């Protein structure tokens with residue numbers, strides 16, 4: 656059960672639209688995030704299939720995780736509809752699906768159940784820190800509704816991370832993966848976070864016809880602004896801690912490996 660309701664708990668009517676409606680970077684960012692979140696449905700089906708022999712996992716994925724992720728997408732979509740009512744969300748989303756769906760297949764999963772849980776932890780690290788960044792950005796824009804919305808999503812993402820962590824530990828009791836193997840998956844998954852999803856999201860926005868009142872920005876401009884934003888607001892300490900946690904390192908190792916993780920987490924700066 657989701658802990659909040661996107662219709663009842665967010666006061667979209669209180670948004671000061673004039674203040675942000677010309678922030679087209681924000682429109683891109685929220686639209687891409689909403690596409691990815693809403694599509695969690697497809698991803699859950701595949702994940703459920705992968706873990707089908709574990710009813711507890713399947714139940715959590717379907718009853719909690721998926722519903723919460725989809726709610727994130729719906730909340731962001733509703734926000735967009737209030738600020739940019741002329742944005743053809745559905746049309747752009749349909750294009751997104753065409754491009755994205757072929758990438759969501761079971762072959763994309765990690766080779767073992769513990770490794771897939773680990774990869775999901777990295778994805779949730781990415782989303783947790785991304786919404787934390789968005790929350791700080793909304794604060795800098797003096798937009799309390801977006802700040803509230805991002806905060807709610809951020810809290811859900813951290814909670815998802817904890818669940819995947821719990822199941823990772825469960826599977827790893829039998830798989831007993833070494834640190835090297837865990838480290839490899841973490842780094843690989845970190846590298847995947849921004850590139851494909853954002854590119855496809857951007858592409859689908861730009862392959863949709865718009866009304867002239869909307870201004871689209873170039874991919875370079877989107878990357879530049881994302882970079883600026885993350886450089887300023889990205890919660891590094893939190894990102895590093897969440898990334899390193901599954902490695903279960905002692906203090907000496909932790910100090911040694913922090914610079915490596917720090918530069919890996921830097922991919923989240925959207926260079």
Ligand SMILES: [Fe+2]
Nearest residue numbers: 692724727782
């Ligand atoms: Fe989400």
Ligand SMILES: [Fe+2]
Nearest residue numbers: 779782812815
């Ligand atoms: Fe999540």
